[in-house]
Amino acid sequence: MGVAIVGSGLAGFTAYQTLRRGGLEPDEIAVFGTEADPAAAWRRRAEAIRQREMRSESDGHCLATSFPGLAVRAALRRRSPRPLVGSLLDRYHPTVEDFLRHVEELRERSGWERSVRRARVERVRAADGGFELDGHGLFRHVLLAPGHPGLNVPEELRDDPRAVHAYEPHDYDTSVTVVGAGLAAATEWLNALAAGAEVVSVRRREPVRRPLNVPREYFSRRGLEPFHRLGADERVARLRTLLAPSYPPGRQFDVPLARAELEGRFRVESSVNGTHQVICATGFLRGFRHDPLLAALVDEHALATAGEWIVLDDDATVPELSDATRTLALAGVPAQWAFPAADTLVGAKYVAHAFLRRIRACRTR
Numbered sequence: 001m002g003v004a005i006v007g008s009g010l011a012g013f014t015a016y017q018t019l020r021r022g023g024l025e026p027d028e029i030a031v032f033g034t035e036a037d038p039a040a041a042w043r044r045r046a047e048a049i050r051q052r053e054m055r056s057e058s059d060g061h062c063l064a065t066s067f068p069g070l071a072v073r074a075a076l077r078r079r080s081p082r083p084l085v086g087s088l089l090d091r092y093h094p095t096v097e098d099f100l101r102h103v104e105e106l107r108e109r110s111g112w113e114r115s116v117r118r119a120r121v122e123r124v125r126a127a128d129g130g131f132e133l134d135g136h137g138l139f140r141h142v143l144l145a146p147g148h149p150g151l152n153v154p155e156e157l158r159d160d161p162r163a164v165h166a167y168e169p170h171d172y173d174t175s176v177t178v179v180g181a182g183l184a185a186a187t188e189w190l191n192a193l194a195a196g197a198e199v200v201s202v203r204r205r206e207p208v209r210r211p212l213n214v215p216r217e218y219f220s221r222r223g224l225e226p227f228h229r230l231g232a233d234e235r236v237a238r239l240r241t242l243l244a245p246s247y248p249p250g251r252q253f254d255v256p257l258a259r260a261e262l263e264g265r266f267r268v269e270s271s272v273n274g275t276h277q278v279i280c281a282t283g284f285l286r287g288f289r290h291d292p293l294l295a296a297l298v299d300e301h302a303l304a305t306a307g308e309w310i311v312l313d314d315d316a317t318v319p320e321l322s323d324a325t326r327t328l329a330l331a332g333v334p335a336q337w338a339f340p341a342a343d344t345l346v347g348a349k350y351v352a353h354a355f356l357r358r359i360r361a362c363r364t365r
Helices: 010-021 040-048 070-078 082-088 096-109 183-194 221-228 232-242 251-262 292-301 345-363
Strands: 003-006 029-033 116-118 124-127 130-133 141-144 163-165 175-179 198-202 266-269 277-280 327-330
Touching: 003 010, 003 130, 010 029, 010 096, 010 345, 124 292, 130 141, 141 292, 141 345, 175 183, 183 198, 183 251, 251 266, 327 345
Parallel strands: 003 029, 003 141, 029 116, 141 327, 163 277, 175 198, 175 277, 198 266
Antiparallel strands: 124 130
């Protein structure tokens, strides 16, 4: 077998859909992961923060092509043009329920179950003719989509009995401190207020207000070109700026927060105080060093790194280990060096199409 995807989450699932549309059959693709449901980890996090809508827009889906997107599907199902109009104005956001239904439909019809191997791959080693995956075989083309390396809990709160991470199951006490300033934090402010709590927001910096997790231009080829021309130090600085905490502008957040502030139920403070509960809406650990698979890959093959990222080519391949005969590429968060929004479904498609092109080029030689 020539193609393997390491990681059975949404990034690996989106890559799988792209490979299937590109002509590969299920028995030509091996997917290694600990869960057969590609949305399992994402679903647990969405449920923990009571998420109802996606931050992504119509093209935030797992199909290989952007069109038709989820807005078209919603318009047909509801027999209404409103989702299409909202999409044209960049105001359409699919519901979590619609997105999960879409994933389940793709899972059933794509042959995903025939490709998934329930196994954790802990080492990837370059070998003649490809890459050896922990004794599971030799594969000529490998896409690593390991997902987030773990939840980030601030050091000073790790032993605090009041603390819970936003992405873990929890209810809300009568007084709540939310640490963080991104979308998960903003969602938790509203959740706790709706539950009747007094809420304190603790943040290191003011959040950026923008619709998507990085500026819209970085989702286009034209916007990526100047990013790809940056040197290593400049790119590290740019990524750290782009990946700063953010949440969307608009009445959804501003109105209830302003009302709660007037009522004395919401305020911003610089440090954790004496509230009954502390919710760490601080996202995930960052950097390849927190992922044992990626850390071992870097150390054993002397890969170039910059900051917390593995240095990749613009198509998200590892340059030291990819050539005309084999491919090693990264997807999801580890691919941000090539595509700043790599942890989105659009980013997953960007990497998947580049990976498919490498496979096709190898087959024609």
